[in-house]
Amino acid sequence: MPRVAKEIVDIRSMARAHTETMIKVLTSVAVSKGAQAGARVAAATAILDRGWGKAPQQLVGEDGGDIKIIIRQIIETATVSDDPLVIEHDDGDPAATTE
Secondary structure, eight states: OOHHHHHHHHHHHHHHTTHHHHHHHHHHHHHOTTSOHHHHHHHHHHHHHHHHOOOOOOOOOTTSSOOOOOOSOOOOOSSOOOSOOOBOOOSSOTTOOBO
16 A cells, blocks of 8 residues: 555544544534634534535536536647557457457
8 A cells, every 4th residue: 555545544544533522522613602603604514514414516607507518639649640549448358449
């Protein structure tokens, strides 16, 4: 396992070890009359997100319609060739090459 991945796992494990305490901290902020409204909302949101998941977000284009992706250039080659592009896929079948 690469070192970075192991460090990420260790950090996750360390953070998860404090889950119960952090939920208690978030809860105390969320119900505290002395906490600023923004902090109370942020704490309440964090608790709900962890318990119920984040609300789904609808992705829309600039005009509120579908998102459109325009591909202007697909492949950039160092040499120009009139030969067709060959895409190979090895699934164990020697005749699997597609032209």
